[in-house]
Amino acid sequence: MTTALTVCLAQLDFTVGAIHENTAKILATIRRHGNDNDIIVFPELAITGYPPEDLLLRDDLYAAVDNAVEQISAAASDAVVIVGHPQRVGEETFNSLSVLHRGECLQRYHKQRLPNYDTFDEQRYFIPGQQNAVFEWQGQRIGLLICEDLWHPLPLQRLLEDDIDWVLSINASPYQLDKHEQRLSVLQQRSSECGKPIVYLNNCGGQDELVFDGHSLVLASDGSVAAELPHCQTLCASIEINAASVQLVGEWPTAASTLSSQALVYQALVLAVRDYVQKNGFNGVVLGLSGGIDSALTLALAVDALGADKVRAVMMPFKYTSSMSLEDAEQQARQLAVDYQVVSIEPMFNAFMQQLQTLFGDAEVDTTEENLQSRCRGVLLMALSNKHRALVLTTGNKSEMAVGYATLYGDMCGGFAPLKDVPKLLVFELAKYRNSLSPCIPERVISRPPSAELAPDQVDEDSLPPYSDLDRILALYVEQDWSVTDIIAAGFNDQDVRRIVRLVDLNEYKRKQSAVGPKITTRNFGRDRRYPITSHYRYELQRQDA
Template sequence: MQDLTLVMAQLDPLVGDIPGNTETAIETVREARIEHGADVVILPELFLTGYPPEDLLLRPSLETRLREARARMAEKVARDVMVIVGYPGRREGGNWNLAGVLYNGEWVGEYAKQALPNYEVFDEQRYFGVGDAPLVVEHKGARLGILICEDVWEEGPVQQTRDAGAEILITLNASPFHQDKPAERLALLEQRAGEVGLPIVYVNQIGGQDELVFDGGSACVAANGELRVQAPHWSVGLMPVLFVQEDGAWVPRAGEVDEDVSAEENLYCALVTGLRDYVNKSGFQGVVLGLSGGIDSALSLAIAVDALGPQRVHAVMMPYHYTADISKQDAAEQARMLGIEYEVLPIESMVESFMETLSASFAGTERDTTEENLQSRCRGVLLMALSNKKGLMVLSTGNKSEMAVGYATLYGDMVGGYNAIKDVYKTWVYRLARWRNSQEPAIPERVIERPPSAELAPDQQDSDSLPDYDVLDAILVRYIEGDMSAEAIIAAGFNHDDVYKVVRLVDRCEYKRRQAPVGVRVTRRGFGRDRRYPIVNGWQPGD
């Protein structure tokens, strides 16, 4: 019986490192051939540049570097294996998102992506021309149809490739993660395979790149849409798919399938992966963060330790008059639990020095949030000083609910190079903390159970100025991700005053969010790449 082994290479490229990514591709093919007897090795979309390369695509020297990379692959890759790899290319005066086919030292085919996404985090129409022709290559008796990512989300390219004679569809992908995305992908593959009656091999990227994080989960479905093979999510590796001929058709044999995990575990892995790659790919020695004894910094600390190891994480408690004793105790306890470097730097003298300097300027005014923000800004100064001195990146710890309504201090707790939980709603912060503790204790239970507070004023609680987080997050999801108007949210059963307060805060605080550090994007509509609103505008919140 004739058979064919395709190997899905689920890899984590470094954007811009064309030589490094090329060597990874060469080594990957060698390993796939030796370990799995690969006939075909498939690498992700735009692998040689990494995804997304953004305006690196406009650099004049890019094409020269890619030609050198492809020449090296042609020289070094084994002659008896076909390689399908993604890269950009300048052809006929334009840029294209391409999949190249290498065999026996020659580039025997090149496919240009036809469906260019221009929504959510995608901006491909800025850079690429639209392909219009299918590519089907024959290898060892099998006709392989090549597609790239968004092509499989639309009917046209898939049907066109089927009509061109493909017997197996292969799609190269750099598909970012967001909550519920893995299930959406599998449902799509099942639908497309059933529509054209062909098996689909779907190879996805892994790892973090700035705000984006890629979960892998490369998969093969049979012609009826049944899942036959799936690579693990959140790990680099090779996954073989064995095809055999049965009744004149190529059929994938059942192989390993990654087990389903909870929504909390999937999200937590995304945050760990995004932070780990941002720190490591940027060359930081580690991270430093303010540990307040509250839930957000506690979860951020657990993520940092899981991403980098305790030896690369430094936490600082910076108490003031309003810092509760239990906050100090819980912060110290968590530092002990996780085995990190920890110190206490009181800020009373700093705040008092600033207040003395400002006393004449503040004469005749009432105490307000100015004094509260000053506490936060003193903490930001200390964190940045430690960052400079020790070569550590400051990890900020504000969640999406707070960032949405501006419940954060510019140049204070918003100081930082990255924020692992920037796109995580407060209600999910609690869910993640409980899930992490279910695996192994990492956060003191009292931190999870006590009411949240910024501790910038006596007996302060978040609920003093915001709706309860269950209500707040429900409103935010509808307004930010659903684009519902204030009146539509009220009609859905929410309190009029709460809704108008929240949407006004969201609109008013765009200027703050523009100055916040980047962070892992895990929802359908994160601030920054997804949701781009003008800072100055006259839009009315009821619209």
């Protein structure tokens, strides 16, 4: 039997564009683990971070990447190093990996399948590779793949013609709900086709609206999970592998598959907040704490991501703010030990109304005055942000963003929206999950009817269907592209469906101006869903229905 190779899986967090910093991280990992391993593996495009987007159009990028590859190759004096990076060859650019050892590139592979759907846009930058790559080391033949290659049968089938012992795939696969189950299903399908062990190393970290959750996997030749790295945690771990067996080396953490779906989402959101704040150089965050469920969950995420000393919460009451909201906001802020202040917006609001009185004339009170309250709050938060270089976290959820229940330049003010892709019902589930870890969000915040408190006795369901219906209608229309007639036929109220769809379409202009937020559903408002602002498609549909 062939002697097993010891392989170190470096599930690490790489920053887009930080070529020097990323290279330093790779070199430090080589120094720490090179003596104890035969091979060290890093994720897809580790040198540039993923996705580098239009940085790939810059000619000066490739000189820096080539220099990084040379440094890594020179440092790989003991273990072989396998690392992902872009590769410019003449006028062509590839998504590549290099197998490096003692100053030489032993093997180079160009990704064959370039995803161009959902969040992916690789065909804008790369051309597909045409050749298989098999790396032979110490008697073992290792078939090399990159991410999307493994989601299609043909690249692996072609590798099998080269008599491989096992498969290694480096990846930058972003998180979404149930993504682990999807990956595992694909890997087990590939495993059944080839009957070989598969090593699947994934990137880990937040990058704007994407969250790379790690959760790397190693499958034995029979398709069983032989090793599983944590969800949303960076670490290096080693296996011993040959065609016949996979063994863990040293202590391994508890399998991430034991976590609930709420735990997985929560950890992904925490990672997204932490990386966005830290990678963009903010001193901390500030948010408006209203006493409602959305801001309560956002505050919990911020504290878990950054620590209480990096978080400031501001309650900004108006005459419609209930005593319950004031009490609950203070209770949570004190419990989490964050910097907490109460600043009334009434003087600001009254000053604005005095100046606007002659401009408004005899116009009746409407949502203008409600929006003005929100904009007063936005001004306060942005002033604190500028003064203290603290990022404003907006607190709106996906359900609100879908139907436009958010105020431009008001509660939409801010730089990052942790709940932007989290439907309202999931907000409640995540709040309950967080409280299961330790007391955090007052129970009354979770149990009482949601309200923006911009008018007397206001609750959300005065103007919206119950969230149990709203979230399902939105999922069908936004995420699955169902038609109005199909949604109605599924049992939803005709008027509710038509009104909700109209609101979704009308409010595209708001979403185009909204803060970036982490993707966790199958289709977010961002990279996944690129709808025109000016569009008469909805009018065409109405004519057809008529």
